[in-house]
Amino acid sequence: MVLLPTLLSFLLALTEYDAISPPVWRGWQNFAAVLQDQLFLISIRNSALFVLLTAPLRLLGALALALLLNRPQPGVKIYRTAVYLPTVVPSVAYALIWLWIFNPIYGPLNLLLGSLGLPTPAWLVNDKTALPALAFMALFQLGEGFAVLLAGLQEIPQDYYRAAALDGANRWQMFRYLTLPLLAPWLLLVAMRDIIVSVQGTFTPALLMTGGGPYYATLFAPLLIYETAFDRFRFGEGAAMMLLTFLSTGLLLLTVYKLVGGWGYADEV
Amino acid sequence: MPKIMRQSAIVVRYHLLALAIALMFVVPLVWVVAASLRQPGLPPSPSIEWLPNPPAWSNYSRIFQIAPLGHYLQNSLWVVLLAVPITLVVASWAGFAMAQLPPPIRRWLILLTVLLRMVPLTALWLTRFMLFKYLFLIDTYWALIAPAWMGSSPFFVLLFYWSFRRMPPEFIEAARLEGMGPLRIWAAVAMPLARPTIMTVGVLTFVQYWSDFVNPLLYLKSERLYTLPIGLQILQQLDITNWPLLMAGSVVLMAPVLLLFFLVQHAFWPEGRLSGPYGR
Numbered sequence: 001m002v003l004l005p006t007l008l009s010f011l012l013a014l015t016e017y018d019a020i021s022p023p024v025w026r027g028w029q030n031f032a033a034v035l036q037d038q039l040f041l042i043s044i045r046n047s048a049l050f051v052l053l054t055a056p057l058r059l060l061g062a063l064a065l066a067l068l069l070n071r072p073q074p075g076v077k078i079y080r081t082a083v084y085l086p087t088v089v090p091s092v093a094y095a096l097i098w099l100w101i102f103n104p105i106y107g108p109l110n111l112l113l114g115s116l117g118l119p120t121p122a123w124l125v126n127d128k129t130a131l132p133a134l135a136f137m138a139l140f141q142l143g144e145g146f147a148v149l150l151a152g153l154q155e156i157p158q159d160y161y162r163a164a165a166l167d168g169a170n171r172w173q174m175f176r177y178l179t180l181p182l183l184a185p186w187l188l189l190v191a192m193r194d195i196i197v198s199v200q201g202t203f204t205p206a207l208l209m210t211g212g213g214p215y216y217a218t219l220f221a222p223l224l225i226y227e228t229a230f231d232r233f234r235f236g237e238g239a240a241m242m243l244l245t246f247l248s249t250g251l252l253l254l255t256v257y258k259l260v261g262g263w264g265y266a267d268e269v
Numbered sequence: 270m271p272k273i274m275r276q277s278a279i280v281v282r283y284h285l286l287a288l289a290i291a292l293m294f295v296v297p298l299v300w301v302v303a304a305s306l307r308q309p310g311l312p313p314s315p316s317i318e319w320l321p322n323p324p325a326w327s328n329y330s331r332i333f334q335i336a337p338l339g340h341y342l343q344n345s346l347w348v349v350l351l352a353v354p355i356t357l358v359v360a361s362w363a364g365f366a367m368a369q370l371p372p373p374i375r376r377w378l379i380l381l382t383v384l385l386r387m388v389p390l391t392a393l394w395l396t397r398f399m400l401f402k403y404l405f406l407i408d409t410y411w412a413l414i415a416p417a418w419m420g421s422s423p424f425f426v427l428l429f430y431w432s433f434r435r436m437p438p439e440f441i442e443a444a445r446l447e448g449m450g451p452l453r454i455w456a457a458v459a460m461p462l463a464r465p466t467i468m469t470v471g472v473l474t475f476v477q478y479w480s481d482f483v484n485p486l487l488y489l490k491s492e493r494l495y496t497l498p499i500g501l502q503i504l505q506q507l508d509i510t511n512w513p514l515l516m517a518g519s520v521v522l523m524a525p526v527l528l529l530f531f532l533v534q535h536a537f538w539p540e541g542r543l544s545g546p547y548g549r
Contacts, residue, residue: 065290068286068287068290069287071283073280073283073284073287075284076287077534077535077538078291079287079288079290079291080534080538081530081531081534081537082291082292082294082295083290083291083294084530084537085294085295085298085527085530086294086297086298088476088526088527088530089298089523089526089527090476090479090480090482090498090522090523090526091480091482091498092480092482092498092501092502092519092522093498093501093518093519093520093522093523096501096505096515096516096518096519097297097298097301097516097519098297100301100304100512100515100516101297101300103512106314108297108300108304108317111316111317112317115316115317140293140294140297147537147538150538189383192387193386193387196387196388196389199389199391200389200390200391203391203483204482204483208502208505221391222391225391225394225395226394226487229394229395229398230398230487235395235399238395239395239396242391242392242394242395245391246389246391246392249389253387
């Protein structure tokens with residue numbers, strides 16, 4: 001279900017295919033055409049920008065929330081559930097909700113900002129703020145990383161902290177030399193999954209909220225692939241775009257992996 | 270005495286901070302419910318409204334009249350009704366099989382499931398479309414629930430694996446000595462003990478198929494087969510500025526998901542390895 005489609009899409013990328021007549025062999029022409037396509041380059045740039053904005057912030061947010069809500073306080077489960085709620089909202093409903101929240105004139109966000117005397121940008125209608133706005137709304141959907149990191153924190157035996165406390169470690173030292181290294185494999189896992197989800201997660205908001213505009217400011221790779229393949233029936237080109245998109249995602253993942261320096265996989269899962 | 274006071278001050282501060290953060294995540298959803306009850310046609314409110322006066326409950330019946338949302342809702346229920354049982358059986362079988370394997374193979378399989386979870390779904394759009402076309406599954410629900418035959422998500426297999434691993438191995442061993450086959454052991458011993466996991470995976474599967482927008486968009490053609498998320502898109506195309514109705518539609522789509530999530534939230538949060546009935 002996964003390997004075979006990847007192989008098939010590679011073959012598809014070398015053909016001209018419109019889903020009706022049989023595929024025609026085109027060799028590398030699709031790749032050459034796609035790489036010269038201005039729109040494709042814009043969509044890759046936008047996707048990269050979106051990932052670089054959301055993935056680190058979501059990881060930091062998830063880590064901070066997991067640390068905060070890991071304490072055995074009464075009622076802590078209610079807070080955890082609250083933090084997770086936006087993540088389970090169906091993508092279509094989430095997009096429509098935020099379309100309304102971002103409404104420049106009577107959306108609640110600008111009403112709130114206005115009542116505080118802050119500037120009220122036009123959000124999705126302005127090509128400078130549209131992409132950051134979509135990134136902002138994606139920040140609230142960090143539940144998955146939050147849950148994984150919470151599970152990771154609970155795997156750390158309490159004895160370690162007691163021993164560290166006996167050695168006179170303060171809270172920052174405990175975090176820096178105990179929590180962080182033990183949490184590293186989980187953080188890497190969340191970071192990599194987050195990058196992938198950020199790339200594909202742009203599709204529904206871009207389709208329903210901005211249609212890729214204004215001035216292609218929110219044209220992301222998945223939206224362009226969808227339009228190329230399913231609206232204009234150019235499957236070969238769509239497949240070539242898809243492979244190039246995932247080649248660049250793969251390179252990004254590899255960079256992250258190298259930066260963190262290999263992962264010590266927890267031996268007893 | 271001062272120490273106790275200082276400690277309770279810390280507790281209060283902790284709860285204030287946590288509450289503020291929790292509100293940040295929940296308030297947008299409350300706004301939506303308020304907005305869905307506003308009289309359509311009235312000029313938009315100049316300030317943030319917490320409860321419109323009078324609340325227009327009729328918005329919720331209106332949306333079912335202007336678009337065939339009732340029919341789409343039924344379709345969504347059919348898809349979920351097919352997908353959830355298939356997923357539960359396949360994912361629990363796979364998890365059960367993994368739990369019985371010797372450790373080296375097991376570790377490879379776990380790594381594989383984690384890697385499979387990393388595959389971007391967008392990468393599968395085009396080839397799945399072609400695959401379904403050649404199998405004549407385009408424009409049928411089989412295209413939507415195809416992932417269920419593979420357990421819907423590698424993560425669900427892992428959840429079942431973890432819960433089967435936590436069971437005392439003597440249970441399985443005793444059943445085997447009594448001459449039970451693997452299928453009988455799965456059905457009579459393992460599954461009854463994995464009830465919380467069944468609940469969790471069941472709810473997550475429901476959420477996945479209920480919320481699914483991309484697959485119906487790509488693989489369905491006939492209007493009579495559309496599911497509720499597509500119905501919401503149609504509602505948006507009908508009148509993009511009628512916010513009360515659009516918000517009412519959003520509430521209808523997200524209410525079952527949020528409700529189910531509340532029901533299983535207790536099973537959802539980790540309690541730590543050493544607590545719980547099958548601590549090692």
